[in-house]
Amino acid sequence: DTAVSQTPKYLVTQMGNDKSIKCEQNLGHDTMYWYKQDSKKFLKIMFSYNNKELIINETVPNRFSPKSPDKAHLNLHINSLELGDSAVYFCASVKSGQGIGNEQFFGPGTRLTVL
């Protein structure tokens, strides 16, 4: 009965490779996010999708491309991986509308290590 799940949990890859990480939520939420947490634990939003439409797109290299096939899924594809992409990537979801009692749920994270 996992709420927000991510795969894989760990990803180790060589510089220059292309990789994808996936996120799924079974909460009936309509908005999903990708965050990057660096080695200093700073959480920074990357993208947000509401009903499969991109609504937040922070300054992220073009090598990162999110895709939302439906409201329950948000994937992140990364091309030409660089050393600086090493981080923990968190997916989160929320149901849009008035915020009271209705805040983001986070997934367990995907730790990406680029060698």
Added chain:
Amino acid sequence: GQQLNQSPQSMFIQEGEDVSMNCTSSSIFNTWLWYKQDPGEGPVLLIALYKAGELTSNGRLTAQFGITRKDSFLNISASIPSDVGIYFCAGRRFKTSYDKVIFGPGTSLSVIP
């Protein structure tokens, strides 16, 4: 851009002690959130605050929405070892839940048994 500051950056306390941490911003927020992140896990929401001056408790945790709307405080009473983790404050300008949430840099809490 909008930025949040948290203090202290880290804390080492004895089990049983009370803990206070705060979060400040140069911008006004209409929602303040406190999350806790355990090692190897994603952040989990502890307390959400929606009104200036609001004081809300969740067990041994109490948080307040500052009256200026530019700060928030979190207190933990009678700390226990499982309180160890990183505590993030987060602010949102608008009440709509899909609006961007800005996270602070976190306060790392260590509890010595």
